[in-house]
Amino acid sequence: MDWRFFSKLIVVIALSGCGRQAVRASEKQFLADQVMVFDNDPHETAADDHVMENREGAAGGHGAGGGGCGCN
């Protein structure tokens, strides 16, 4: 499986979950938990990325924060 197929597969899986009824508001108890939020500790994320950028030539682009309950 080359990386092009892998990246397309990820996008298809992500888009397949879109829609109003994927998860109802009343079902977001677990999604709202902090362990389900990507980069829930900004300092930890920034410090980790800082270290990796100084050690690895392929650092960068780990993603943005957010997620969890889907509530900006």
Add this chain to the structure above:
Amino acid sequence: MQLKLAILLLAVSSPAFADDHAEASTQVFEEKRAGDKGGLTVIHPAVDLGTDIGRYTTLEAGYSADAVSGATATTYQVDAVSSATSFSDLRQEGTLGLGFHGRRSSLMITGGFGTERDYLSHSIGGVASIDLPGRNTTVALAYGHSWDEVCDHDNGMAMPLERHALIGAEPCLKSGGFFGQDKPGTTIWHDLSIDNAQATITQNLSPTMNLQVALWGEILNGFQSNPYRRVKVGGNSPQEHVPNERARWSITARFNRFLPAQHGAVHFGARFYDDTWRVVGGDVELGYSQYIGNSLLVNFRARAYQQSAAKFFKDAFFYETESTAGEYYTGDRELSPVRSALLGAKLTLISVAGDKPVWHLFDKLQFNVKGDVLILGQIAADSTLDNPMGIDKQFLYGNGLLDAVILQLGLLGNY
């Protein structure tokens, strides 16, 4: 030299806090050095404050520093250990951000400035995100630009193989503390322009699963060599010389699954990276979070990483015996083939306000302590059969299993 990343990270990944918050942390990074040269130590304190200044507006301010000390190899050669010199430096950076929050959308605009002895960075950035109808899909777009300046020895019109490296005793003058000021005949400042952008989709897949996919790209244009580093080419040791242009991109996928029965969650992440210097890399990360009662959270993680060498990278022996790979030559370990692993654990103590605020102020207060160990494995870039010297001494790093450790203490309060 790495302020550019730290500041751009703030520009493109600042999360949207909808409430007042304060966070302070200190990270200590210790890396081994071979040949009894001591270790590289970085102490990284950081503080951030965010406050609502209206119903829809948030003001953010941040400060962080790197106090760096240790030994470094000034010359990339077969025996880098014998050419090590001690150094210390202080990097500082500050950011200001203005956020606007709607019911389903947010926009954060950030500006930053960073300074150290030989590097200056001025940056702006923005992150916009929106929850699509149903609030199961969040789309975020981020862009950042940085105008950086790098201090260097004034080499005039010298050809690359004739250029001298910057030395610590040479002054890097600054005008008003914010802009580089040349001292003709001694030191000059080179420009480095950095643009990056990122698109992120976060998707709720089920009541216990979510997924994030991020596509990131960055273009760098300007001086990207380490001005202090020399590479032994034949009988000479000119300053490192790498291309002025570099375009990089990556795609990242991350996945969380909550386990209600265990009151925990599993995490998975994978990333692929490619760039125009032909560094190709990727990493895979696994994590597990476990609540113990209502106020204790433990997280474990493991990460494996590998990258290939830049197209102009050679093991030191071959630069010495065969000359350069075309126009360029480097002794940057980040451009060599390498694999690494990380094992880490984090303990978080969570206090949530009941009838009264925590410490009379906070709705929620978290204290965390984290420890990571890093393992590194160097890989030969060229034929090992033709390299009688091997690659063990071409970088100034420990050759044991354990390469570095990271400890972090943090305090995050929402009020």
